[in-house]
Amino acid sequence: MGHTARVSAVVWIAALSLVSWLWLLLCQGFFWRTDVRLPPAPRDPVDWPDVCVVVPARDEAAVLPESLPSLLAQEYPGRAEVFLVDDGSTDGTGDLARALAGRLGGLPLTVASPGEPPAGWTGKLWAVRHGIALAGAREPEFLLLTDADIAHAPDSLRRLVASARAGGYDLVSQMARLRVESLWERLVVPAFVYFFAQLYPFRRIGRRGARTAAAAGGCVLLRTEAARGARIPDAIRQAVIDDVALARAVKGAGGHIWLGLAEHVDSVRPYPRLHDLWRMVARSAYAQLRHSPLLLAGTVMGLALVYLVPPLALVAGIALGSVPVGVLGAGAWAVMTATYAPMLRYYRLPLWTAPLLPFTAFLYLLMTVDSAVRHYRGRGAAWKGRTYARPQAVPGEEEPLCEK
Template structure:
């Protein structure tokens, strides 16, 4: 049995390494565009940033401040939707007192809406209206959906727009740099990015002929006409994995999308301990599996075959089983190194990848247990107990 399992695991890893969209590579990165190749002044499209924020007092001033400090040559504005915050988020944002900033007091989400998407819907509706003191937002050609815990370098928005214009894209999204300050973050956060790339290889996402579609919710630049074409934010209203749902709809409607890594934006949301990362993963893990016990079982068995069998065979197998286990473990370890280099971490962390994979698998099981115990998904002090998932 060990021989069979080790052989299957090695075959899977050979397929992942050489026939799965080069998921393990560093991936495309979006850096600043030299001024010499930028469009001339007066030709830049209007852009409005929509930021949904719920209880983000710790980060809102730095995040919105970085958006207001953008070096963007065209019409530009920022809409912050205060999503029923209880910590003074809206008041702190208003204190920034910029003519380019409009703060909206969000309403309670209607039935069937996730809180974040309802806030985004209110923000995009505000973009469509003439907002006094916010030049350019009434006719914005692009909307940038940004989380409230992201810090943006001054050239960030211009770089996103340039990418969209140069490649005629309807949507440009980035995986922003994530924090690795704590030991738990260094052990677990790089693997989160690695597993995301395993699920959605960026090279395939960026191919127009491929059906693979995904986005990273921290920063999503979308053409307003593309958003209207898919029915607006309302078409996603029940999605908890809203970024992937949005990418799927845009790509299926014929739009070009791009997903890569940002060199100009970083998240400042901390995850000090393993429990914080567990909650982050468990929030949507079972939703990703369509709240299906069968898909959960298949996932657990698949994770065991891919991540646990190689070290088990290498350490306890004999003969060919041990050799197959060593080879599979080596491929898995080497495939993680580009991700570690991007996070500027030492290769040692790659040896812990099987244990990290086990952690994520247990978090997915915990997500399912929470769902079937009636606890559902809890995020930002809101509970979603009804059966909602990524729209088709």
Template sequence: MLIFRVLAAVASLAWVWLALARGMFWRTDVRLPRGRPPHHETRGRGPQDETRGRGPRDETRGGTPPDETPQTAPPEREPQRWPTVAIVVPARDEAAVLPDSLSTLVRQEYPGPVRVILVDDNSTDGTRTLVASRWPAVTIVDPGEPPPGWAGKLWALTAGVAEAGEVDYLLLTDADIAHRPDSLASLVRAAEEHRLDLVSQMARLRVSSPWERLVVPAFVYFFALLYPFRWSNRPGTRTAAAAGGCSLVRRSALERGGGLAEIRGAVIDDVALARVLKGSGARTFLGLADRVDSIRPYPDLGTLWRMVSRSAYAQLRHSLALLAGTVVGLALIFLVPLMSIVVGAATGDVPTLVLGAATWLLMAGTYTPMLRYYGQPWPAALAMPFTATLYLAMTVDSAVQHYRGRGAAWKGRTYTAG
């Protein structure tokens, strides 16, 4: 079984490269920056050198991960003048979650001028009536149906940005995102102190149901694998990413990048926005959240499947070649190690067995920090081959739906491009 021994060796080398040279994507200590500027110590270094010459927890800067010992953080400086902020919330049939999310935005402990704008994107579930009756201070905007070529969320955000007027910052946040009382102040403080034009946080998703516990941490893990946060946060690199659920954008930087019209048809709007802003010279930051949580439930595999598959093929730019490469790559790095163990044990091929086991453990080791961030037990990392198989099937299904004309479907709208 020489072929399996070769495949096992290739998979093992691939994982060594991923663990050491892919921007330390598996670490969970990229948090909201504080103290030294987030780019100061990494400029000019390779991804494998980012931790050289400092302590193992020096990069937390803005929230100690649950799995690490707290340490004394540098004091935060208050802005001399707290900038004006408009919080823009696009909402399409979100009456079920707004009581637990919008309420956290109207109660933000922000020392400067701030207003909340909810864009009612043609809801049919009483979203407008609910907001008007419970939060009279919230401005409600009706954007109308999006014109051809516009994604619904981006059309709604455009209407909210227009309503905001001349403010210093825009907080673009989804209707299912709940913010701690100091969330906005922390975002603005980071942007001002570090001269950032985009400060984005990957909201902590729900992990209540069994399927959420299996799929959700892997979703963030795979996102970080595609877009290593450290690479995205470094000026001058091609990697650019953001999390649409929580993105604080400097208004002047958004205008300099051409506004939301530049990405009007994007399905993965957060990554597209980060690319446009970074391409125009903006300084961006993406990290895991400590003060921002998603409250949207995904109680079963079907809802999670739709969440992933609606944008997976768009992530591959609707390319069959990229789809084929992704399927082969996922199979090689996630499935071959486990298959090598089975084949090695069945045939008595010790080298194949050892290579497969060592690679499986390395794979699980890179996943463990994300599981700990989500409060899940580390043995769950051993199920990564199974979880990766699910994601492979979701990606293939995303392509199938695209070619059936269903594209990226969301609440009655379907997008076939972007």
């Protein structure tokens, strides 16, 4: 009787996991599809608007020679200017930027430093504020907020502006293609983008009236008028997950936003070791959960049910000699693998690695728990010598259960 009860319990858990995957497959905005790309403009604007590019940079000398030249070389028909804001670097970032601009030419470059951020500001957003203030004197129609580790194709700015004008968007953001050269990058990075899309389905973000809002901080084209209306960046000055907070502020103020995967916008920052990737995720994971122990517990249980139960149920079905348990586990694992395959294809990685997603999800579960531990030890979100012990979380919003 006890053996039968145990098998019955495992059957129900495996069935719940499979139902969860069928719901995700059909009712979570088709998050697993990777065809949400920058909308092509039917025609170029008659008059190209002025654009100011704002690049916050802190200790970026290692990646700047790969990223900054791509901005200076933008083939933009209108007037464009680059403002690199040196956020207290100790590795000569500002001097290197000036040297690169002097040697390469291209778009005009201004390098400035606002000093240490005051209380209540994260360093990046304080630098962005300073850059936007400098750009304000040029009265640009658009601001391009891009990170110092992002390399742009020569026509990137032109395509962003044309799409924003044609679609009437106040914010257009592209999730840069991250580097996947090391073993750990190949294992962890595509899953990072996959999980992000699962939380913020791109199709919902671009739909007027939908509450889902997110952006990718590496590449955000923002209408200056929309930035003023949403009080950017002052309204989000403490946000650690600043790109999502930015998008929510703009959408909350009535702006029309869009987010998709990039084709010619790439991150050049390497994450060769698991430690590097772990630190990237752990610094903000608990902030995403609004520093709530209840949300943390729910997230851990949810990750276990959705990602860990399928392979465990398959093994349990074989061990217990239970066909229903094995079939349910295999079915859930198959759906999971199928939804992950498009992301691997986008990153040009072999599809045979898709079944490894449960292992990667387990790593993310541990990173999330570690993020909470760091928070309660007072280390909070640590990044490049700064620690935000109790950073402001991004306000959460409940999503409709089945919105496609």
